[in-house]
Amino acid sequence: MRTILVGLLLLSGCGMSAREDFPGFPGGTGGDGSGPGPGAGSGLQPGQLTAGDYDDNKNFERMQSSLDQVFAPLVDKGSLPVAERIIATVTDGARRPLSDARLAITSGGAVLVSLPTGSDGRVLLFPTLDVFAGRSDLGVTISTAAGTRSFPIPTGTTWTFAVPDATAALPTALDLAFVVDATGSMGDELEYLKTEMRDITQRIAAQSPGVSLRYALIVYRDQGDPYVVRSFPFDSLASFEANLGQQSADGGGDYPEAAELAMTAALELGWRSGNVARVLFHVADAPPHDDKYAPFLAAAKAAHARGIRIFPVGASGVGLAAEYLMRLSAFVTLGRYIFLTDDSGIGNPHEPPHIPCYQVQHLNDLLVREVTSELAGSYLAAPPADILHTVGNYDNGVCRDAGA
Structure with a gap:
């Protein structure tokens, strides 16, 4: 792995110590990845890293073209059948989005696929991926606390179902997981993660009174390292920070890492069911090995089925393969692809994404906004004061052609 950002953290190139990019830092890491980072107490301030984000579902035709x-x-190394996509929205009688409704596609009374709606009332359906393409006698059932209703299968690719006897309610809980590539380049930059995470979690808590908050962590490396995947299931913020503080970076060596094992392990963290916002940040700059694309994407498919929204964070040097897999995992789970930019002036140059438009913001502000959007039931756009600059012809998240 050449570079990594951890949660909110820029990581320098594979095999390089943090001292090469950040010469003022003391350095050295433990080979087993345990023990406090050597840069503890460095006094770093949050809000230094910069990033953009991109919603491939808002730019569906561009995603298919890519x-x-x-x-x-x-694609031949691993893909998901996403050429056909349906966006279904479930609302109550007042047309407010219904969180935690369960939408099922049936055929002859048998359930073919059953998916939970997010806080925005939406669920994605992929006829081939969700195994109902070409089936006859299709129908839809919507299950809520008020019971189950049946609907005829709609036409088109945008479906809306109103359930008059249900009452919309925003999520009362948040499960937030970080899946972090912790190979050799991480070094003292772990302090950026600690600093940014403290800022983000405090702001989320302040903006979400009454919400039950839990945090989980997975760090991973590659085969042959002292560990491959290390999991810390959902717990309190204090436990999360303590576990995070014991991690350091080492290992890796080649570019690909064991991302597929980490993403599979993420499914076993103990996610809550019910009216819960489920958010996973996958922070990395390297793909899995060529023969592991399929299990990586299988984990994304499972997250799609369980209502876990994936927000990958691409660090410098992310490369085409990592961008492909990260964007596809975000696309099928209604997440967004996030990527670091060079505007911060920190670390190595960042690989430009294959994206025609985006807004550059501070990374901590952006990630807070992604999470609070999931709790609010609709996307919270960045206020003008938070936008550092805009790339391309950006129109509320949609990339317009020049002159359009």
Whole structure:
């Protein structure tokens, strides 16, 4: 792995110590990845890293074009059948989005697929991925606390179902997991993660009174390292910070890492069911090995089925393969692809994403906004004061052609 950002953290290139990019830092890491980072107490301030984000579901045609062209050499290594996509929205009688409704596609009374709605009332359906393409006698059932209703299968690719006897309610809980590549380049930059995480979690708590908050952590490296995947299931913020503080970076060596094992392990963290916002930040700059694309994408498919929204965070040097897999995992789970930019002036140059438009913001502000949007039931756009600059023809998250 050449570079890594951890949660909110820029990581320098593979095999390079943090001292090479941040010469003022003391250095050295433990080979087993346990023990406090050597940069503890460095006094770093939050809000230094910069990033953009991109919603491939808002730019569906562009995503299909990218799969057919930019990412075409990678599709044979592993892909998901996403050429056909349906966005279904479930509301109550007042047309407010219903969180934690369960939408099922049935055929002859048998359930083919059953998916939970997010806080925005939405669920994605992929006819081939969700195994109902070409089936006859299809119908839809919507289950809520008020009971189950049946609907005829709609036409088109945008479906809306109103359930008059249900009452909308925003999530009362948040499960937030970080899956972090912790190979050799992390070094003292772990202090950026600690600093940014403290800022983010405090702001989320302040903006979410009455919400039950839990945090989980997975750190991973690669085969042959002292550990491959290390999991810390959902717990309190204090436990999360304590576990995070014991991690250091080492190992890796080559570019690909065991991302597929980490993402599979993330499914076993103990996610809550019910009216819960489920958010996973996957922070990395390297893909899995070429023969592990399929299990990586299988984990994304499972997250799609369980209502876990994936927000990958691409660090410097992310490369085409990592961008492909990260964007596809965000796309199928209604997440967004997040990527560091060079605007901060920190670390190595960041690989430009294959994205025509985005707004650059501070990373901590952006990640807080992604989480609070999941709790609010609709996307919270960045206020003008938070936007450092705009790339391309950006229109409320949609990339317009020049002159459009």
